[in-house]
Amino acid sequence: MLTVDRSFGFLDPRTKLLLLVTLPTFLLGGAGGEYLKPFCMGFSVLPFVLLFISRNYLPAVSGFLVFMLMQFAGMIIPRDAGGLVHNVFLILYEVLCLLLPCGIMAAFIMRTTTVGEFIAAMEKLKVPQFITIPFSVMFRFFPTIMEEYRSIGRAMKMRGITPGKVGIAGFIEYRIVPVMMSVVIIANELSAAALTKGLGGKIKRTCIHRLGFGFADFLLIALCVTALLLFVLSLFDVRLW
Amino acid sequence: MLKLKDVSFTYVCQSGYIAEDRGPVSNVTGTSETAKSAQSGTADISENSESGTGGRILNSFNLNLKKGEFVLLTGASGCGKTTVLRLINGLIPRYYPGKVEGCIEINGEDISGRELYEISRSVGTVFQNPRSQFFNVDTTSEMAFACENQGLDPKEILKRISVTAGKFNIEKLLNRNLFKLSGGEKQKIACAATDVTGTEVILLDEPSANLDHDASLDLRRLMEKWKSEGKTIVVSEHRLAYLWGLPDRLVIMKNGIIDRVMEKNELDTVTPEILASMGLRTNVMENPVNMDLPDIAEADTSISLRNFSFRYHNGIFRKSKYSRNFGYDDVRIALNRITAVTGANGIGKTTFLNCLCGLEDNCRGVVEYDCIKLDSRERRKKFFMVMQDVNHQLFSESVWEELMLCFTGRNISDAEKDRTASEVLKKLDLYEYRDRHPMSLSGGQKQRVAIACALCSDRDFLLFDEPTSGLDQSHMLSVSALLKSLRDAGKTIVVVTHDSELIRCCCDRKIVLKRL
Numbered sequence: 001m002l003t004v005d006r007s008f009g010f011l012d013p014r015t016k017l018l019l020l021v022t023l024p025t026f027l028l029g030g031a032g033g034e035y036l037k038p039f040c041m042g043f044s045v046l047p048f049v050l051l052f053i054s055r056n057y058l059p060a061v062s063g064f065l066v067f068m069l070m071q072f073a074g075m076i077i078p079r080d081a082g083g084l085v086h087n088v089f090l091i092l093y094e095v096l097c098l099l100l101p102c103g104i105m106a107a108f109i110m111r112t113t114t115v116g117e118f119i120a121a122m123e124k125l126k127v128p129q130f131i132t133i134p135f136s137v138m139f140r141f142f143p144t145i146m147e148e149y150r151s152i153g154r155a156m157k158m159r160g161i162t163p164g165k166v167g168i169a170g171f172i173e174y175r176i177v178p179v180m181m182s183v184v185i186i187a188n189e190l191s192a193a194a195l196t197k198g199l200g201g202k203i204k205r206t207c208i209h210r211l212g213f214g215f216a217d218f219l220l221i222a223l224c225v226t227a228l229l230l231f232v233l234s235l236f237d238v239r240l241w
Numbered sequence: 242m243l244k245l246k247d248v249s250f251t252y253v254c255q256s257g258y259i260a261e262d263r264g265p266v267s268n269v270t271g272t273s274e275t276a277k278s279a280q281s282g283t284a285d286i287s288e289n290s291e292s293g294t295g296g297r298i299l300n301s302f303n304l305n306l307k308k309g310e311f312v313l314l315t316g317a318s319g320c321g322k323t324t325v326l327r328l329i330n331g332l333i334p335r336y337y338p339g340k341v342e343g344c345i346e347i348n349g350e351d352i353s354g355r356e357l358y359e360i361s362r363s364v365g366t367v368f369q370n371p372r373s374q375f376f377n378v379d380t381t382s383e384m385a386f387a388c389e390n391q392g393l394d395p396k397e398i399l400k401r402i403s404v405t406a407g408k409f410n411i412e413k414l415l416n417r418n419l420f421k422l423s424g425g426e427k428q429k430i431a432c433a434a435t436d437v438t439g440t441e442v443i444l445l446d447e448p449s450a451n452l453d454h455d456a457s458l459d460l461r462r463l464m465e466k467w468k469s470e471g472k473t474i475v476v477s478e479h480r481l482a483y484l485w486g487l488p489d490r491l492v493i494m495k496n497g498i499i500d501r502v503m504e505k506n507e508l509d510t511v512t513p514e515i516l517a518s519m520g521l522r523t524n525v526m527e528n529p530v531n532m533d534l535p536d537i538a539e540a541d542t543s544i545s546l547r548n549f550s551f552r553y554h555n556g557i558f559r560k561s562k563y564s565r566n567f568g569y570d571d572v573r574i575a576l577n578r579i580t581a582v583t584g585a586n587g588i589g590k591t592t593f594l595n596c597l598c599g600l601e602d603n604c605r606g607v608v609e610y611d612c613i614k615l616d617s618r619e620r621r622k623k624f625f626m627v628m629q630d631v632n633h634q635l636f637s638e639s640v641w642e643e644l645m646l647c648f649t650g651r652n653i654s655d656a657e658k659d660r661t662a663s664e665v666l667k668k669l670d671l672y673e674y675r676d677r678h679p680m681s682l683s684g685g686q687k688q689r690v691a692i693a694c695a696l697c698s699d700r701d702f703l704l705f706d707e708p709t710s711g712l713d714q715s716h717m718l719s720v721s722a723l724l725k726s727l728r729d730a731g732k733t734i735v736v737v738t739h740d741s742e743l744i745r746c747c748c749d750r751k752i753v754l755k756r757l
Contacts, residue, residue: 116382116389140378143420147372148633154600155634158621159694165650174636181680182632189373192337196330196366197438198390199376201358208385208395208402 010054013121015217016109022224023047023105025231027098032231035239039227046220047104054112063104070097115139120207129200137190141183148182149175242473243306243329243442248343250299250324250333298324299497301343308441309471311464311487315478316494317520317713322477324497326444329475331360347442362391365435369447369711371427380417380430387438398437405436409463423587425456432463443467445476449483450711453586453739454528457483479713481516482526493519522714527741529583534744534751541575541750544702544733549606551589551596572752579724579734581744584754590737591629593754594704597735598624625695626704631687635679640671640690643679647698665696669723685716692723703727705736709743721746 025031026040048067051060074097077090115136122132156162156174163171194200213221230240299321306312314322327333334341335357345352347363365387368374377383381402388398406412411429419427428448435443445464449457461483467474468487478484481491491503501519503511513523537543549572574580584590596604599620608615615623628634637643644662653661666672669689674682679690688708695703705724709717717740724747728734738744744751 114379114382115377116385137376140376143378144372147420151628151630152633154595155628156636157600158598158624158626159634159636159646160621160650160698161636161646166646178633178636182630185632186373189368189370190376192332193366193368193374194376195336195357196332196361196364197376197387197434198358198361199386201356201361201390203358203390203392206389206392206395206398208382208389208398210395 010214010216011050011112011220012211012213012217013113013117014125014211015213015220016113017121017125018221018224019046019105020109022228024102026227027102032227032234035234035241036227036230039223039230042223043227044101047101047108051104051108054108056108056111059104059107063100067097067100070100110139110142113139114209116207117209117211119205120209120211123205124211133200137187140190141187144186145179145183148179148186152178242308242310242348243304243475244344244346245302245304245325245328246344246346248299248302248328248341248345249297250321250328250342251297251340252337297497298339299328302497302499304492306473306475308473309468310489311468311474311476312490312492313476313478313481313484313488314492314494315481315521316500317715318479320494321497322494323446325494326366326446326475326477329442330364330366330444331355331357358390361387361438361440363440364442364444365438365440367428367431367435367443367445367448369450371424371431371451374431375419375427378419380419380422381415383419383430384415384434384437387434391438401437401439405433408466409433409436423456424451425453425459425586428452428456428460429463432460436463436467440472442473442475445474445478447478447711448476449478449480451586451707453583454483454526454530454741456586458526461487479522479711481522481524485524485526493521517714520714522717523742527745529581529739529741529744529751530753532741532744532751534581534748536580536750536752537573537575538750541573541578543573543575545609546572546574546597547607547609549596549604549608551592551601551604574733574735574752575750576733577728577731578749579728579736579747580750580752581748582735582737582752582754583739583744585756588754588756590754591706594626594706594735594737598626598704600626623700624702624704625698625700626706627688627691627695627708629706629710631684631691632680634691634694635687638678639676640666640679640682640693641675643690644693644697647694662693662697665693668696669693685712685719688720689723692727701731702733702735705734705738707738707740708736709738709740717743718746 023043023046026036026043032039044067045064048060048064051063070093074093077093118139119132119136122135152175155178156171161171161174166174233239302321302325304312304325314325316322324333327337328341328345329347331352333339341353347360352360375383376386384402384405385398388401389395402415406415409429409432411426411433414422414426414430419430422430428451431448448460452460457480464474464476464484464487476484476488485508488508489505491508492499493501493503511524513525516522516524582590582593592601595601596606597608597620599615599617601617604617608620610623635643637646641662644665645658648658663672666675669692671686671689671693674686679687682690692703708720708724712720721743724734724736728749736743736748
């Protein structure tokens with residue numbers, strides 16, 4: 001009997017969705033400020049841990065090292081040196097520091113969620129099809145866009161089209177326009193193929209991937225909910241510490 | 242089982258090239274009067290030589306298939322083969338709009354009032370292009386996809402998948418990332434996905450366009466299994482050889498009508514010459530790997546590839562288990578000759594070209610030309626590749642600008658530029674299209690624009706990646722003629738191909754890539 005590889009996605013897609021909302025809220029939105037700093041630190045490390053557990057050892061470890069290095073750099077960079085360049089650099093650094101965990105989280109979710117799981121999860125959350133289907137196509141489209149983008153980059157290299165020769169604007173145009181072209185063509189053919197497989201019918205879909213919350217799910221959901229709850233309470237000046 | 246009665250179709254033009262990359266819209270007008278009709282006792286396919294309906298893609302098309310029959314549709318590009326398949330699977334007029342007349346019946350039921358998802362229960366389709374027919378990222382999900390849409394019980398779906406995987410011998414391909422499979426493997430998954438659905442009618446639209454010799458034989462085996470199971474099959478295809486012997490009927494189309502129908506007994510006596518006289522490709526299978534061509538002759542001057550190797554890295558993420566690496570100690574490519582590069586799907590032929598062209602960073606080794614070592618950067622100035630998807634290498638808003646782009650950064654006077662560009666365009670029959678947008682041209686014309694760029698940027702080595710995939714006989718011959726004329730103009734040409742007919746027509750030398 002065939003089994004579906006569960007190690008592929010050990011978290012329920014709904015948990016991942018919650019993480020995808022919670023992480024930026026605290027890291028980028030800065031919810032809770034100093035008060036919820038411990039949570040922020042936890043959330044920063046979490047994506048690397050998840051990536052590691054899902055057997056993406058190399059990016060997990062190297063990503064974490066980069067992150068730690070940046071943290072360390074943050075400690076030794078003088079904060080009050082003044083000057084425009086210094087400030088711009090500082091802002092860029094801060095944004096990168098906060099963005100990195102969110103980016104890693106997104107990468108983790110993209111790599112470990114199958115389209116089928118995603119659609120099933122969205123259906124359980126009663127999200128209508130006209131939202132689910134475009135989003136589900138996205139999962140498949142990132143690798144496609146990357147493939148097309150690389151191929152076009154090669155063609156430009158061969159033609160000798162460099163920013164030096166055609167200008168930055170021209171370079172971007174030459175790179176982006178053909179990508180858009182082929183993406184539109186592929187999207188068109190893809191929709192046709194999906195329709196001949198009965199996507200978008202009036203029948204309730206099933207899913208070969210078993211959805212369900214496990215221990216890890218409960219743990220992470222508890223973490224997210226606690227953090228969000230503390231944040232909401234802190235808005236009403238209710239603080240635990 | 243499947244019946245098309247007096248079906249006509251008129252295309253409602255969507256926004257141009259986006260809807261159809263190489264579609265029937267541009268080159269079909271009217272119908273041919275000289276069509277012959279054929280009829281036989283059990284099957285009745287006939288055609289109505291009504292003429293003078295411009296813009297129609299299909300005209301009074303009749304096709305009647307009994308359960309378990311296998312019909313092969315063929316004919317020049319744009320003859321309406323794909324349209325027939327789209328009418329049967331319901332994409333026309335539900336996805337590609339247009340005016341449909343006549344009646345299409347599946348299992349005795351008229352499908353005109355049916356929704357696509359209802360038709361999908363009885364008709365499964367395998368498409369030409371593997372990059373745009375998968376909705377999922379992993380193979381198992383893709384095989385389950387259609388059944389999930391039908392709302393079948395997951396246990397039943399998994400059971401079906403394992404049955405299909407056993408039948409097609411593809412257990413190894415389960416739970417894999419589709420983006421890491423070779424063209425042949427992808428097409429197997431596409432067939433397997435259709436098989437899991439268990440539809441009675443199976444349509445295949447040029448399924449072998451991107452497949453090599455062995456992979457197309459594998460495809461044939463899958464079709465044999467379907468035939469023995471009593472599936473009703475319609476294949477649209479240019480390459481007839483790998484299928485030969487399977488079809489119960491060959492339907493040759495021309496300008497939207499049936500030109501000729503050949504029954505099984507007639508097919509058994511057909512020779513490649515008869516097919517060629519009808520503008521069709523050969524029915525004799527030939528493995529390019531075994532073709533009798535030298536890789537290099539004594540008298541040839543050549544360039545040498547020494548210690549050429551490539552390692553496939555996978556970005557910052559985990560290195561793929563299925564990475565493709567290759568290495569060659571000493572490969573020589575004859576100057577001023579056409580060299581064919583062949584080898585199985587997924588062996589790294591395209592990567593080989595990329596390396597030769599100096600486009601891969603992970604490529605080691607040197608290319609020696611006239612005792613001078615060329616590194617990647619220098620190779621980029623001497624080599625030019627016409628990619629399999631030429632859309633990727635055309636950037637400008639007109640053909641003329643495209644050529645002018647080749648001159649940027651070089652010290653040439655405007656008059657000289659104009660003269661060279663006009664000359665090249667005239668030579669390639671593109672002069673009248675010089676103000677057109679490259680994307681509005683046909684596939685063959687785009688290919689020639691890319692070649693024009695190579696000529697204008699004064700490259701000595703022209704590399705072609707599958708220039709004839711999905712081309713009919715006449716287009717294949719014109720590519721072959723073009724390659725010969727480029728060779729005679731002093732260029733060195735390397736063609737990656739598994740089209741044995743093209744090799745037979747024009748190649749002088751042959752290199753076979755093998756797995757390490």
